[in-house]
Amino acid sequence: MKTISRLGAMFGRFIIGFGMMIMIPAMAFSAPPVNDNFIINSVYPSNGTVGKNLPITIKGSGFDANTRVSMSIDVGNNKAIIGSVKTPGSANSVALSATAAYVADCEYNYKDGQYYGSLQVIDISNPKKTKIIGSVNIPGCATGVSISASRAYLTARLQDVGSLHAIDISDPKNPKIIGYTEMPDGANGVTVSGNWAYVVDSIGLKIVDLSNPEKLRIVGAVRTPGSALQVSISGSIAYVSDSTDGLQVIDISDPENPKIIGSVGSGWLSYGLSISGTIAYVVAHVSLNVVDVSDPQNPEIIGDSTGTGYLKSGVSVSGSKAYVKTDIGGLQVFDVSNPSNPEMIGWVNTYKQLGGVSLSGSIAVSGSLLYVADSDGGLKVIDGNLINSDTIGSLPIEDFPHYRGVPLSDSLVCKTEDQELQIIDLSDSSTPKVISSIKMPGHATEVSVSGSTAYVAWESWADSTGGLQIIDVSNPANPKIIGAVNIPRGYAWSVSVSGSVAYVAVASDIVGVGDQGLQIFDVSESENPKIIGAVDMPYGAGAVAVSGSAAYIASGDGGLQVIDVSNPKIPKIIRSVQISGGFYKFLLLNSIIYTESFLEGIQIVDVKNPFNPVIIGTIGGGIETYGIAIKGNNALIKSPDGVLVVPLPVEVKPTLINDKTLSVTLPSPQIPGNYTIRVFSNNDDYAELIGAVTFDMPGVVSGQITDIYGNPIPGAMIRTANQDSVLSQADGTYRLNCEPGKNIITVAVAGYYEMQQMISVPKSGAASLNFRLTPITSYDSWYEPPSYQPTTEDRGSIAVGDDLTLNICARYHGLTFGLTMNFAPNPHGLNGVFWKADPATLRQTLSNSPACIDVGDDLKMNIRAEYRGIGYTFPMSFYPYPNAASASEFFWKADPASLRVIY
Numbered sequence: 001m002k003t004i005s006r007l008g009a010m011f012g013r014f015i016i017g018f019g020m021m022i023m024i025p026a027m028a029f030s031a032p033p034v035n036d037n038f039i040i041n042s043v044y045p046s047n048g049t050v051g052k053n054l055p056i057t058i059k060g061s062g063f064d065a066n067t068r069v070s071m072s073i074d075v076g077n078n079k080a081i082i083g084s085v086k087t088p089g090s091a092n093s094v095a096l097s098a099t100a101a102y103v104a105d106c107e108y109n110y111k112d113g114q115y116y117g118s119l120q121v122i123d124i125s126n127p128k129k130t131k132i133i134g135s136v137n138i139p140g141c142a143t144g145v146s147i148s149a150s151r152a153y154l155t156a157r158l159q160d161v162g163s164l165h166a167i168d169i170s171d172p173k174n175p176k177i178i179g180y181t182e183m184p185d186g187a188n189g190v191t192v193s194g195n196w197a198y199v200v201d202s203i204g205l206k207i208v209d210l211s212n213p214e215k216l217r218i219v220g221a222v223r224t225p226g227s228a229l230q231v232s233i234s235g236s237i238a239y240v241s242d243s244t245d246g247l248q249v250i251d252i253s254d255p256e257n258p259k260i261i262g263s264v265g266s267g268w269l270s271y272g273l274s275i276s277g278t279i280a281y282v283v284a285h286v287s288l289n290v291v292d293v294s295d296p297q298n299p300e301i302i303g304d305s306t307g308t309g310y311l312k313s314g315v316s317v318s319g320s321k322a323y324v325k326t327d328i329g330g331l332q333v334f335d336v337s338n339p340s341n342p343e344m345i346g347w348v349n350t351y352k353q354l355g356g357v358s359l360s361g362s363i364a365v366s367g368s369l370l371y372v373a374d375s376d377g378g379l380k381v382i383d384g385n386l387i388n389s390d391t392i393g394s395l396p397i398e399d400f401p402h403y404r405g406v407p408l409s410d411s412l413v414c415k416t417e418d419q420e421l422q423i424i425d426l427s428d429s430s431t432p433k434v435i436s437s438i439k440m441p442g443h444a445t446e447v448s449v450s451g452s453t454a455y456v457a458w459e460s461w462a463d464s465t466g467g468l469q470i471i472d473v474s475n476p477a478n479p480k481i482i483g484a485v486n487i488p489r490g491y492a493w494s495v496s497v498s499g500s501v502a503y504v505a506v507a508s509d510i511v512g513v514g515d516q517g518l519q520i521f522d523v524s525e526s527e528n529p530k531i532i533g534a535v536d537m538p539y540g541a542g543a544v545a546v547s548g549s550a551a552y553i554a555s556g557d558g559g560l561q562v563i564d565v566s567n568p569k570i571p572k573i574i575r576s577v578q579i580s581g582g583f584y585k586f587l588l589l590n591s592i593i594y595t596e597s598f599l600e601g602i603q604i605v606d607v608k609n610p611f612n613p614v615i616i617g618t619i620g621g622g623i624e625t626y627g628i629a630i631k632g633n634n635a636l637i638k639s640p641d642g643v644l645v646v647p648l649p650v651e652v653k654p655t656l657i658n659d660k661t662l663s664v665t666l667p668s669p670q671i672p673g674n675y676t677i678r679v680f681s682n683n684d685d686y687a688e689l690i691g692a693v694t695f696d697m698p699g700v701v702s703g704q705i706t707d708i709y710g711n712p713i714p715g716a717m718i719r720t721a722n723q724d725s726v727l728s729q730a731d732g733t734y735r736l737n738c739e740p741g742k743n744i745i746t747v748a749v750a751g752y753y754e755m756q757q758m759i760s761v762p763k764s765g766a767a768s769l770n771f772r773l774t775p776i777t778s779y780d781s782w783y784e785p786p787s788y789q790p791t792t793e794d795r796g797s798i799a800v801g802d803d804l805t806l807n808i809c810a811r812y813h814g815l816t817f818g819l820t821m822n823f824a825p826n827p828h829g830l831n832g833v834f835w836k837a838d839p840a841t842l843r844q845t846l847s848n849s850p851a852c853i854d855v856g857d858d859l860k861m862n863i864r865a866e867y868r869g870i871g872y873t874f875p876m877s878f879y880p881y882p883n884a885a886s887a888s889e890f891f892w893k894a895d896p897a898s899l900r901v902i903y
Contacts, residue, residue: 038062038685043677043692049739050672050697058654058662058679065656066682069664071693072649074615074674075601076330076349077388079691081156083381085130087120091373093189094142095152096364096798099125100133100172101371102152105378106141117142119165120173127369127381137164144189144362146197150179151213153197155187162187164199181208181216193233196255200228204539205240207255208802222258224248230314232275239280240562241270247282249296264291264299267859272362274322279339281322283312288324290339303340316363316370321345321384323363323370331363331372333387346387349601350380386691388673412476414454416444421456423476440469446543450497453526454479457504459491459668466492468504470526483526490516494543496551500524500569501532503551516540518553520568533569537561540654542584545593550610552593554579554586560595560611562859575612579603594635596625602635604649612682617649633670647671652667654679672697672764698737699761703770705732705747708896713773716749740764747771774833774896797864797871797902806835806865809845809852816852818845821892835876837890861892864902871903 032103039364040060048054058069089107096102103120119142121134140158147153150170156163162183168176185201192198197208197216205228205849207220226244233239236253250703252258265284272283290303312332314325320337330350334342350372366369370382405415411427412435420437421444442460449455452474459466470483494505502521517537521529537557544551549566560577573795585596593605593613602625619635628637630648637644647670654664662679669675674691705716705728712732719725720738728734728749736745740763748754752773761767798806804823809816820841853861859878864871879893 032127038679038681038687040677040679040687040689042694043689046693047739048668048693048695050670050695051737052698054666054693054695055669055842056664056666056677056693057657058355058664058677059660060662060679060687061660062681062685063656063659063662063679064681067654067656067662068614068616068651068680069654069662070616070649070680071652071666071669071675072604072619072678073647073669073671074676074691075619075646077346077674077691078349078676079384079674080348080382080384080386081380082383083124083130084129084378085122085132086378087132088118089116091120091378092142093362094364094371094373094379094489095145095362095370096124096366097145097147097169097172099123100169101130101364101379102145102147102169103373104142104145104154105145110220115141115158117154117578119145119152119154119167119175121169121175122379123172124371124381127383130379130381134171134175136167136175136177138163138177143187146190146192148192153190153192153210155183155190155199157186157188160186160202162199162201164190164197164208164216165218166210178215179213181218183218188227189231191231191233196252198231198233198238198252200240202227204228205231205238205250205258206362207252207258208253209255218250220254220256220258222250222260224260229270232280233275233291234275237293239273239275239293241273241282243269243271246270246284247280247291247299249293249299262295262297262299264301265289271312272325274315274317276317280313280334281317281336281342283315283324286312288312288315288334288342289321289344290336292339303338303342305334305342305344306619314362315338316365318365318384323365323384325363325372331370331382333384348382350374350382351627359428371437406447408449408454408473408476412843414447414449414473416440416447416456419443419458421454421471421479423445423473423479436477436479438471438481441467441484445492446494448495448497448502449473450499453482453523455495455497455502455523457495459493461491464508466490466506468492468495468502468521468527468529470523472526475752483523483529485521485529485531489541493541494545494554496544496546497523498546501565502529503544503546503565505541505544505553507542507556517555518544518563518571519550520571522568531566533571535561535563535571535573540542543586545586545588547588547591547607548610550574550607552584552586552588552607554595556583559583560586560593560605560613562607562613564610574611575613577605577615579605585625585627587630589630594628594630596628600639601625602628602646606651614680614682615686616651617676617678618678619649635796649678653730666693669695674737696740697764699740699743699764700735700766701738701745701759701761701769702735702745702766703768704728704732705734705749705771705773707752708772708774710772713749713752716747716752716771716773718745718747718771720745745769747773750778785855797866800865800867804867806863808861810855810861811852812855816845818843824891833894833896834879834891835894837892839890859892863894870901872899873902874899 042059044057084379087105089105091103093104097797101122101124105118105120107116117140119136119140123131123133138156140156142156144155152167152169154165164181166179168178185203188200190199195211199206204223206218209217209219224242224244228240228282230241238250238252240248249262250258251261269285278619280291280293282289288305292300292302312326316323322334322336324332331348333346336342340767368384372380374380405413412425415422417737419440422434422437425433425435440458445457447456454471454473456469467486471483472480490506490508492504496503502523504519508516518535520533522532523529524531537555539556541553543554551563551565553561555561559579562575564572564574579595583597587594591608595755602619604617605613606616629636635646652664654662672695675693676690677692678688680686705713714730716728718736719736721744726736740761742760744758746756759769806821808819820838821835861876864873876892876894879891
């Protein structure tokens with residue numbers, strides 16, 4: 001791990017040296033031209049269910065027979081980033097009003113080596129279409145901003161001196177500086193409360209009187225153990241995060257005489273904090289610490305998030321969620337409903353869209369929207385409702401395979417470890433044993449084995465040298481160095497051997513200096529290796545792998561370089577692929593390259609055709625990677641949190657409808673989440689819609705099927721509209737998977753009327769639904785001949801046809817009406833036997849027939865009906881269907897148990 005960290009530091013220097021890099025000709029490193037006509041406009045449908053393939057239609061332009069399609073999980077929750085606006089420099093802090101965001105911005109000018117600060121006013125009335133509407137410049141680097149009424153207060157730092165500016169923002173399009181005061185010890189940020197500004201600086205806290213904005217005046221100060229980085233105010237208490245000594249609690253009841261009254265976290269590196277009631281959430285290096293401050297003089301740590309990785313730089317709390325900024329990985333989301341056990345539930349890779357390197361400054365929260373100041377140089381708007389919970393699996397770190405080890409035999413592995421080559425016996429996987437080791441001249445970075453010979457690349461950080469050691473491992477218990485070659489002005493980071501040729505990736509501390517790039521050695525005589533070819537690369541080389549006649553180089557900001565080594569003496573760069581984010585390692589497996597970077601996770605490059613490598617997808621943007629292995633359809637990523645298990649991007653063959661339409665069936669993924677759809681061509685063109693398709697876990701509907709008397713009905717078929725079905729068990733119970741949302745469930749079984757009900761199923765959740773079926777036999781009894789003779793008074797019944805329609809004559813409040821009622825055995829899922837009234841047939845009549853029914857205020861009817869010469873009587877109760885949209889939903893419900901034969 002030390003090697004990878006050093007390598008990351010080295011490429012970090014490359015990034016810092018960008019001003020020098022821009023003078024180097026682009027050569028093969030230039031990005032391919034982008035075809036503006038190759039785009040995706042839409043994907044439909046956009047929702048699927050885990051366990052089912054999803055046919056979709058992709059609309060766009062520029063498609064042809066060579067267009068390819070891939071889907072990959074949106075690990076970084078980039079779908080949640082709904083708006084973004086670029087500021088001139090680095091966005092260090094943000095504060096909100098109702099319709100505007102105010103950003104403290106710091107721009108570095110490479111020409112004169114100076115920092116230029118400004119307040120940028122951004123219209124957020126439409127969060128998806130943010131835009132800068134005003135700005136005002138200040139000397140130095142703007143570090144923090146706080147607003148109060150119609151004024152913004154902006155801190156800045158110029159070398160060791162700071163400043164506080166009062167700015168009139170009554171007209172957001174035309175902000176004006178109206179007051180200023182120098183801050184002698186710098187200024188890291190500001191919080192305003194009432195008529196006071198609380199400024200944190202290199203030695204502590206300053207309190208500034210704002211009663212006259214045109215004449216700002218420092219009235220009080222207190223030293224903290226280290227540099228004060230952030231301040232939050234609650235009543236008469238100021239809480240300050242200290243760079244060296246945790247949380248400092250300061251009594252500010254007397255602004256001219258503030259005093260530290262409590263502290264917690266001695267030895268903490270504290271970068272930011274947020275106060276919610278009597279709880280302080282403090283960012284401490286790599287963890288989120290929860291502090292009970294109900295007694296300000298005795299603050300107590302009650303919980304922490306140790307183990308979530310990454311350097312943290314700030315936090316904001318809203319409701320039961322804490323939003324934590326990180327230097328790598330973007331924004332982490334914690335559930336703090338239980339303060340003693342904060343739990344990370346999601347994260348957003350905030351710099352994915354703009355390619356920046358870290359977060360700084362602050363997060364402002366408004367409802368479900370987060371406004372994040374990004375040091376990439378802009379403001380990101382994130383919809384918190386779109387941040388999925390972390391669905392990526394994880395393994396203990398010990399379970400990660402030996403990434404830098406290569407097999408020597410079925411049970412032996414050669415592995416580099418610090419300044420040694422080790423040979424490990426894995427015959428008993430539970431207790432691996434080092435059976436031999438051999439010292440290297442410096443730090444052993446990688447090993448490659450060919451036959452009974454191991455080739456070890458090494459580097460020496462102390463004197464900026466490296467080389468290649470050739471070791472005979474024919475006797476694993478006694479390895480011997482048989483050859484060596486030194487590289488005096490560069491580090492040897494990686495080695496790959498093909499036949500009698502060794503390929504070594506070499507880099508240096510300084511861009512453009514030293515023997516950087518690919519060096520090729522003839523190792524046919526192990527005792528006397530000779531350099532036979534080389535390719536210079538301004539960005540150096542961090543890793544190399546050879547397959548066939550092509551060598552692949554990880555070249556930092558130079559991307560992935562493809563080298564034709566069909567003639568090792570005359571190697572030629574034939575293609576390059578831009579890989580953002582500090583590309584330093586990769587894994588080559590089955591003509592697919594899995595890249596590793598500090599900032600962009602893993603990008604998947606198809607190199608089946610070395611002359612046309614194509615990026616087919618990205619996984620884990622923002623994950624800090626320290627190694628990768630592939631197992632089945634998943635990538636195992638070694639990170640600070642352990643080993644993450646992430647599904648690999650899947651390439652899917654599309655059907656070309658025309659140049660604007662593709663049809664493709666997406667295979668069901670293993671886990672739910674948002675999936676990005678990418679289209680790409682053989683010309684390096686690609687377009688994507690981030691999180692275009694969401695796969696949810698299937699919902700579950702369960703319940704019991706019974707008859708109207710409560711007896712269970714086994715063997716009933718329960719099905720959804722898309723024909724997913726199950727049979728009820730012996731006790732009538734069932735469990736049916738269905739898509740989230742509204743579903744119509746149908747139950748059918750011989751001898752009973754088919755029944756339907758509608759139910760809303762939550763995402764990845766369960767719902768309960770019971771059915772009571774009406775037996776058809778209950779109506780068959782109507783056909784039976786009577787067992788007794790009717791009396792004369794029973795005559796005058798309603799004539800009923802085979803469709804069981806009732807033509808009613810009803811007397812209501814002295815008026816007589818005619819009405820048709822249609823038999824409806826299963827209306828909208830209501831249990832029982834129903835007739836549905838047709839309001840269109842309602843008419844007033846003068847009939848005085850004996851069959852006319854007297855209807856009371858409860859609208860109950862006592863029906864006398866004649867069916868095929870047999871007379872029956874039964875009551876029907878008015879039963880309006882709930883949520884009825886119109887009178888057409890009026891039902892009367894009969895009870896079959898009350899049915900009587902009268903003649």
